[in-house]
Amino acid sequence: MRKLSLLIFVLALFFIAACQQAQKSTASKVESTNKVEAPKTGATGNAAVDAVGNDLNSVNSVEKDLNSDQLNDVDSGLSDVQNI
Amino acid sequence: MRKTIALAIIAIFIFSLVPLAFAEEGSKDDTRTEIKTKEEIKSNVLKARAEMKVKSEEKRKGNIERLKSIKEGQRANIEALESEKLDKISNLNEERLHKIAELDKRQIERLASLNIKNLEKIAELKTERLERISKLNEDKIERLAELDKDKLEKVSDLNETEIEKFSTLNRAELKDMAKLDKERMKAELKALKLVNVKNAGDLDKRKISDSDLVQLREKFDKEKEKFNKAKDNLNDARNKLKGAKDKKDEKATFENARSYLLGTSDALITHLEKIKIKVQESKNIQGDIVSKIVAEIDAQVAEINSIKADVQAATTKEQLKDDAKKLRTKWDRLKHLIRLHAERVVAARVEGVINRGIVLEKKLDNVLAKAKEKGIEVNVSAEISTFSEKIATAKDKYTQAQAKLSSLLDLKAGNATNEQIKATADEANSLLKEARDAIKEAHDILKTIVKKIKEVAPEADLSEDAEVEVAQEIAVAPATGNSSTQAGTNSTASASS
Numbered sequence: 001m002r003k004l005s006l007l008i009f010v011l012a013l014f015f016i017a018a019c020q021q022a023q024k025s026t027a028s029k030v031e032s033t034n035k036v037e038a039p040k041t042g043a044t045g046n047a048a049v050d051a052v053g054n055d056l057n058s059v060n061s062v063e064k065d066l067n068s069d070q071l072n073d074v075d076s077g078l079s080d081v082q083n084i
Numbered sequence: 085m086r087k088t089i090a091l092a093i094i095a096i097f098i099f100s101l102v103p104l105a106f107a108e109e110g111s112k113d114d115t116r117t118e119i120k121t122k123e124e125i126k127s128n129v130l131k132a133r134a135e136m137k138v139k140s141e142e143k144r145k146g147n148i149e150r151l152k153s154i155k156e157g158q159r160a161n162i163e164a165l166e167s168e169k170l171d172k173i174s175n176l177n178e179e180r181l182h183k184i185a186e187l188d189k190r191q192i193e194r195l196a197s198l199n200i201k202n203l204e205k206i207a208e209l210k211t212e213r214l215e216r217i218s219k220l221n222e223d224k225i226e227r228l229a230e231l232d233k234d235k236l237e238k239v240s241d242l243n244e245t246e247i248e249k250f251s252t253l254n255r256a257e258l259k260d261m262a263k264l265d266k267e268r269m270k271a272e273l274k275a276l277k278l279v280n281v282k283n284a285g286d287l288d289k290r291k292i293s294d295s296d297l298v299q300l301r302e303k304f305d306k307e308k309e310k311f312n313k314a315k316d317n318l319n320d321a322r323n324k325l326k327g328a329k330d331k332k333d334e335k336a337t338f339e340n341a342r343s344y345l346l347g348t349s350d351a352l353i354t355h356l357e358k359i360k361i362k363v364q365e366s367k368n369i370q371g372d373i374v375s376k377i378v379a380e381i382d383a384q385v386a387e388i389n390s391i392k393a394d395v396q397a398a399t400t401k402e403q404l405k406d407d408a409k410k411l412r413t414k415w416d417r418l419k420h421l422i423r424l425h426a427e428r429v430v431a432a433r434v435e436g437v438i439n440r441g442i443v444l445e446k447k448l449d450n451v452l453a454k455a456k457e458k459g460i461e462v463n464v465s466a467e468i469s470t471f472s473e474k475i476a477t478a479k480d481k482y483t484q485a486q487a488k489l490s491s492l493l494d495l496k497a498g499n500a501t502n503e504q505i506k507a508t509a510d511e512a513n514s515l516l517k518e519a520r521d522a523i524k525e526a527h528d529i530l531k532t533i534v535k536k537i538k539e540v541a542p543e544a545d546l547s548e549d550a551e552v553e554v555a556q557e558i559a560v561a562p563a564t565g566n567s568s569t570q571a572g573t574n575s576t577a578s579a580s581s
Contacts, residue, residue, distance in 0.1 A: 003088070046534050046538075046545070046546050046547060047547045048440075048444060048447065048546040048547040049444070049527075049530050049531060049534050049546060051440065052437060052440055052441065052444070052523070052526075052527045052530065053527055055433070055436060055437040055440060056437060056520065056523060056524060056527065058433060059430060059433040059434060059437065059520060062362060062429055062430060062433055063426070063430050065304075065308065065358065065362070066358065066359055066362060066422075066425075066426035066429060066430075067426070068355065068419055068422050068423060068426070070315060071315075071351060071352070071355065071415075071419070073322075074318075074348055074351070074352075074415055075412065075415065075416075077318065077322050077344055077348065078345075078348065078408045078409075078411055078412040078415070079408075079412070080322065080325060080326070080344075081325070081341045081344055081345060081404060081405065081408035082405050082408045082409060082412070084325075084329065084337050084338070084341050084401055084404070084405065
């Protein structure tokens with residue numbers, strides 16, 4: 001009797017596992033046929049639009065490069081030399 | 085026992101096949117149902133199509149019936165239209181219908197592409213005005229048709245060339261110009277030319293080869309490195325000078341003062357060289373202005389080099405003090421000159437981005453027109469109008485800044501005071517900042533527009549080299565040697581004025 005109930009239990013387990021597997025494989029088949037290719041995404045997906053952003057960055061960069069603030073203390077330095 | 089185990093294994097194997105069989109059976113059922121549903125849908129669609137065809141034929145007959153009052157020769161042009169267009173035209177009132185019937189086949193086709201509201205508005209125009217407007221392409225007619233009735237009347241009264249130029253303007257410019265009185269509008273249009281361009285680079289004021297650009301950039305990097313080194317030496321010499329003065333070490337004071345003056349000369353020269361290179365690298369500063377700036381910078385560098393030679397030759401403290409005074413006077417004037425040319429370089433870059441925006445608006449129109457041809461409607465008209473307004477604001481601010489910078493060059497030539505130069509440079513700087521802010525906003529809107537377009541038309545490409553038509557200011561001969569102009573000196577853009 002014990003052996004028989006063990007056997008039934010094992011069979012039931014197999015039955016459940018097999019059912020789930022069968023359901024999964026059918027679902028994945030349906031999924032793969034319905035799958036639509038997602039569009040590629042990028043910063044904006046368009047080089048011409050990104051170029052505007054790059055241009056703006058380049059304006060900031062050139063402004064920084066040509067800024068004379070780094071020479072602000074030249075006046076006081078020259079004044080020091082005039083007073084040696 | 086062995087028998088039982090063997091039986092159990094076989095039973096397990098057989099039982100495991102059962103659910104799979106059920107699942108297969110289930111999917112077969114689904115497929116059968118699916119096929120059945122598809123067939124039903126197909127037959128319904130065919131039925132609906134047949135009904136629609138009959139209705140459409142009846143409608144077409146009705147529409148053609150309405151054209152009876154038109155002369156036979158003219159009627160053929162309208163009858164040849166697609167059903168949808170025929171429907172729009174034939175439902176106009178008698179008077180408007182007769183006016184349109186007098187046009188040629190292509191003109192009628194173009195007008196029939198408009199939506200009903202715009203078609204009604206355009207058809208209200210006098211015959212000769214309607215004739216002029218309908219010679220434009222669909223896109224341009226559509227733009228004009230969006231104007232208020234009184235503005236449309238005013239514009240349609242212009243001559244063909246003027247109407248062509250007007251309808252090529254970007255949305256915001258078109259809207260603004262439509263507000264002007266007719267004479268002012270004519271004058272403004274006279275100052276414009278139509279240019280066909282593939283990209284914003286075609287609108288550059290001058291062409292620089294890629295190899296020249298690479299060379300200039302390498303040169304700039306070297307000067308930047310030299311400038312940073314000179315600045316470090318400068319700080320070092322100043323600290324040492326302070327230390328020597330504190331210690332009352334005369335010899336060290338003299339040497340460090342000389343070292344500081346040489347460092348200052350080097351820093352000023354390399355900074356000027358940096359600006360010179362960036363001016364040479366600017367595609368939107370005209371060649372003659374570049375030459376003038378370069379000559380001016382070279383002259384300044386020569387003067388600093390002369391002071392530098394005096395410093396190197398100095399043997400007394402008094403001589404060094406005198407050189408320091410000369411260098412200070414030079415720097416006092418030079419800082420404003422540096423600022424002026426730096427702003428000019430920034431302005432040229434801003435102009436480049438504005439041109440990019442102008443061309444992009446036209447390319448967006450092309451992309452939307454292509455999508456429309458394929459039956460894809462993208463609702464981004466509000467966003468494109470805002471984008472256009474932002475670019476127009478940027479252009480306006482840039483133009484004002486450019487005028488300030490030109491006046492600054494004139495001020496400089498007329499020995500303006502440093503305060504005058506500084507005040508004007510500040511104004512130009514603030515205007516350029518406003519222009520850049522407007523472009524930033526336009527860029528954000530552009531991202532939204534492209535996202536929306538890509539959602540419905542993923543293959544749409546703004547980067548493609550399709551030619552677009554833009555309106556540009558005609559070159560104006562400079563009134564003074566230092567005045568800036570809006571002239572285009574490039575050779576790739578084909579223009580018709």
